[in-house]
Amino acid sequence: MRTLPPRIQNLTNKVSAVFVPLTVLLALSAFAWVLVIDNDLPAAIFRGLTVALIACPCALGLAAPLATWMTAHRLASRGIIIRSGDALENGGTVRHLYLDKTGTLTSGRFKIESVTTIDETLENPLALAAGLEQASTHPIGDAIRAAADEATTFDEIEPVPGLGVRGSLAGDTYALGRPDFPGQQPLPADTMTPNSRDKTHTIVLWRNEQPVALFGLVEEERPDTEAALNTLRRLGLNLHVLTGDASTQAAAFAQRYHLPVSTALMPDDKRQIIVDRRRETHKPIGFVGDGINDAPALSEADLGIAVHTGSDLAQASGDVILLTDGIAPLSDLFRAARETRRRIYTSLIWAFAYNAVGLTLACMGILSPAYAAIAMIGSSLIIIWNSTRGGSLWLRDEHQLTEEDPPTRSTNLTA
Missing domain, CATH: 3.40.50.1000 (HAD superfamily/HAD-like)
Incomplete structure (x- = not known):
């Protein structure tokens, strides 16, 4: 996993960076208020300590990374x-x-269905094509090499991303790729007819910019x-x-x-x-x-x-x-991404609500330090539970739907 944290984690880190000094300031203010108004040092210490204990910045910091890492672990197992x-x-x-x-x-696996020689002087077009595809990682290159009994060794080969490959041999230039390969002569219309069926891919071999052979491949x-x-x-x-x-x-x-x-x-x-x-x-x-x-x-x-x-x-x-x-x-x-996002935001809402209510009660003197410590631990445990509870909610049968996953049809997006 890349070390770059998600944006929501960057946000919570910034909030935590402000929240901690704000809590310290609030605790000191509560201490000073009781000391000045009531002139009671023990009560002032207890009030300031309660405010410091009830605050739970760790809940903010735990919400995003814990949910993200637990989901990443479960997805890795699948x-x-x-x-x-x-x-x-x-x-x-x-x-x-x-x-x-x-x-x-698709499977990415092809098989050669037909080889058509246009230039009768050309010997073994499949060997030439296999030679041009020697370094190719494309599935079509794999199919051509698998079908060829031998591969011609070219003097120079240059891949052309998205189109095919060029090469040179004994002073002749060759190209292998899509029928619209730039700089090459187009195929005659009647030549395309045998390999223009719906499921057949046509790959053309050119020599000195002239089409000399074509291959029909079917994809599984x-x-x-x-x-x-x-x-x-x-x-x-x-x-x-x-x-x-x-x-x-x-x-x-x-x-x-x-x-x-x-x-x-x-x-x-x-x-x-x-x-x-x-x-x-x-x-x-x-x-x-x-x-x-x-x-x-x-x-x-x-x-x-x-x-x-x-x-x-x-x-x-x-x-x-x-x-x-x-x-x-x-x-x-x-499904996992949506569920994880919901859990993160649920945890953050809980953390903000808990701290808002808890700090208010602590400043008012309603809570004691002991109850504040218990509440802080309980808040962290709730965040941990919400982030790590089982992933069966999103690992459902593909035919099972909920109100959150309504049946829809794919809209026709224009390029």
Whole structure:
């Protein structure tokens, strides 16, 4: 967990910094008042001591960190790692959640369905593609390498985030990636026809800027994605998918899961969408992703959630890491964040009310030092109990609803 404390903890620290000297001043004032008015030194000492004992600044300091750490511990046991102090606080107020598609909502595993050679002089296009993808961490690169019997060794390889990869070999330049790869000649319309079905991704190989081969890949879907998305909707979250896929494949995915989708996005496009949505709503924005392409969006989001199967950069950019496959644990995360936020504010309200009433009674001389000490200990114990009581309230069955989690449909958010 990152050392940066949540904002609510910073606030309580500032309040405590003022509260302690204020309590000392109040105790001295009570002592002086009784001494001057009643001319009774023992009574004045008892009055000042009672005021000092009844005050409970520790309750203010315990409320946020204890609840946060207990929730982080319970979530860790369910494969959800909290890395940022603000993660639970922001998670309790997030209502707009953006999700990457490949590797997040889908399994991230591809298989090559077809290889089409456009230039008949080209030998073994799969070996060339595998050579270009040698250092790739993208699932498509994994699928190409797995399907190839051999990989060509290139003189130079340059990744192009969000688009593909470039390379050079024996004086020729090669590129492998999306059909709209910049600087490369587009495919003829009739060439796209065999691989333009809804679930097929088309990857093109260029040599000297001319298309020479294309590969059709099919992505495996996660069986639990639909149920997980429905649970998030019931929690009142507005869902929106951000993907670098072409509109053809993404539209089919959107229709299947009833989700608004923004397509053909570059890494910075995803980040900018989050910036724009935050500016419009003035609310924290969440993002779930797994790849290098998602790192800018994960860093920009108020709540960045990285999937453990993703790249190291994505995990380093996230406030939360999911150690289990799929997005099913997200419902536990948001329920826990909301419950933790409620507990923190309940504890703070209790602490302020206790100190206000207790200090008033102590200054009036109604309480003795013994009762003040007992009350102070009792107040701290109540805060500890409220912060550490069982987490079963938010670890519920995904179909169980309460008045706080009304059924809602995801609204169509514009990018």
